[in-house]
Every structure is written in C-alpha cells, then in structure tokens.
Amino acid sequence: SQKIEQNSEALNIQEGKTATLTCNYTNYSPAYLQWYRQDPGRGPVFLLLIRENEKEKRKERLKVTFDTTLKQSLFHITASQPADSATYLCALNTGFQKLVFGTGTRLLVSP
C-alpha cells in the first residue's frame, strides 16, 4: 500500500539548534515533493518544493533534501526560533497536480 510517514511524535529542540524532520514514503514515484507549515486551526503554508532530479534545495534557514533511492526527504531548519514552532507536512505529487500529505510532525522550539 502507499504510505507517507512522518514522525508522529513531537520534536522538541532548543532555540538556536537545527531541527531535522523526516518524510519517508513507499510505493510512490513522485516527480516532486513539497513541505508545508501548518499552525493550529489554519491552512498550510507552502515552504519549499524539490524535484526528483534535485538533491537539495535551500531557502533562507530552510534546507530540503530528496533521496529517491531511499524514498526519503529531510527538512532542516537551522538556527531555530520559537516562532518556528508548528506542524510541518510533507506532500507528494500523485499526478495532475494532486498532492498526498503526510500526517505531519509537530516541532516545538523552546527559548
């Protein structure tokens, strides 16, 4: 069966450290993978998109890697801040611009 797995347990880190979130998938061959941020009671906000032929993508303090052999993406936030506390969702395209979302990982950054 097709699955997208993200760590369901919350990730707690200290301010200033690097947060690393994992997204693993099975039985998909996505042409691209996306990461979104979702705050409680709000819609997701797009962060980064990485294509299957790209190994790494960066945007300010964010970095995404995409390993199609391992079927895994890692999402890094460097110099984390309490304002980065949120749930982070990975999403895979399944054709025709449709996305399938993982369940998300909650990140808590303590001052």
Added chain:
Amino acid sequence: GAVVSQHPSRVICKSGTSVKIECRSLDFQATTMFWYRQFPKQSLMLMATSNEGSKATYEQGVEKDKFLINHASLTLSTLTVTSAHPEDSSFYICSAITGTQGYEQYFGPGTRLTVT
C-alpha cells in the same frame, strides 16, 4: 501574492441542513482549486479537484451528491455540504494553483464546520 480566502471561518449548523463554503483567490486566477478535509490530529485528505468551467473530480469514497462543488469563475469555488450530519463535522480547507508559478498550492485559512 497568491492569497486565498475562505468564508465562513466557522459555521455551526443543525443536522439535515446544507452549508455552503466559499473559496476565493484574491490576487490571481485559479484554473484549478482543491478541497480537503482534515480531522483532528490527522492529515489533509483530498476530497475533490475543481476546474473552472467543468465538473469537479472527486476522490474515491467522497460522495459527489453530498459534497457539491461549483467552480463558476477563475477566482471562486464553492463547496456545499448537503444534508449535513454530525460525522461531517470537520475542518474544510481549499487550495489553489496559480498555473504560472509551478506546482505549489496556496491554501485558504480553513472553515470549521460543526454539525449538531
């Protein structure tokens, strides 16, 4: 840019009534919009894909006669939950693609539906 709004943000209705949720792209034209449902502590589940001027495409298991979608213009899609029941209580979120900026989706703020 790429702002999507939803209205209402919260709605409470009685079982058996219908509720309409609007999704608008404010600063771009959206040829394609998506409707999702999210239950507490769960992921977003795609309900349907809405294309302007044509019938919506529903995901497996989503009743098209219960969740009516109308994409009448390039900036507006509506979702009507007909004959709502308590199990339809959920967080409904729409998203849109600009068609010019790639494949990322821009989401509305969501609508919390409670059916009593």
